[in-house]
Amino acid sequence: METSTDTRFPDHAPACAALARLLDGVEDRHLAGPTPCPDYTVRDLLAHLTGLTLAFRDAGRKALGPTTDTPPTNDLPTLEDDWRTVLPERLNGLVEAWRAADAWEGFTRAGGVDLPGEVAGIVALNEVLVHGWDLARSTGQAYEIDSASLEATFSFLEPAAASAEAGDGPEGLFGPPVRLPADAPLLDRVIGLSGRRPDWRPGE
Secondary structure (H helix, E strand, O other), X not given: OOEOOOOOOOOOHHHHHHHHHHHHHOOHHHOOOEOOOOOOEHHHHHHHHHHHHHHHHHHHHOOOOHHHHOOOOOOOOOOOOOHHHHHHHHHHHHHHHHOEHXXXXXXXXXXXXXXXXXXXXXXXXXXXXXXXXXXXXXXXXXXXXXXXXXXXXXXXXXXHHHHHHOOOOOOOOOOOOOOOOOOOOHHHHHHHHOOXXXXXXXXO
16 A cells, blocks of 8 residues: 655544544443533444544545445434444544545545545544544543644634635534634634534533
């Protein structure tokens, strides 16, 4: 496999590692608890992550099929019993897939939507990073994420937020953006652009 050395494209490894570090801190008592995603418990969020990491791994590989062709539904995902083993493996697979030089070239598919590879790769990073924050916040853990991943995700979310605020598009990718001052921590600004309150806590 030829590995990409194009610095225009981010490495998914730091964000995936940040998410993987959280998994040991997820206790069974957390699973029924709320998350910043209004319709998801922690259990549902973990199930969503096990599904999206598989889908975006296959999108990176351009292994198109049921995992990439199925559009999102309103049904809540089901968490596999072996998620503590499966999710780290899928995170590793996603990282490896998007390190391939041709992952970012041409077109691929995710959620039943055809996308340029370079867009799908950023969407995958955004999903892992934002939902990693969701999981950390829902389970009372610190979330340590690298600046390069944050900068790439901010650049991805900012245009959608600006369009939403101008009335030229939907209300952000995940909800109405929450703007923070320019001197706020970059993580908080990214989370705000994703439609979440950076100060969210369980029970609020």
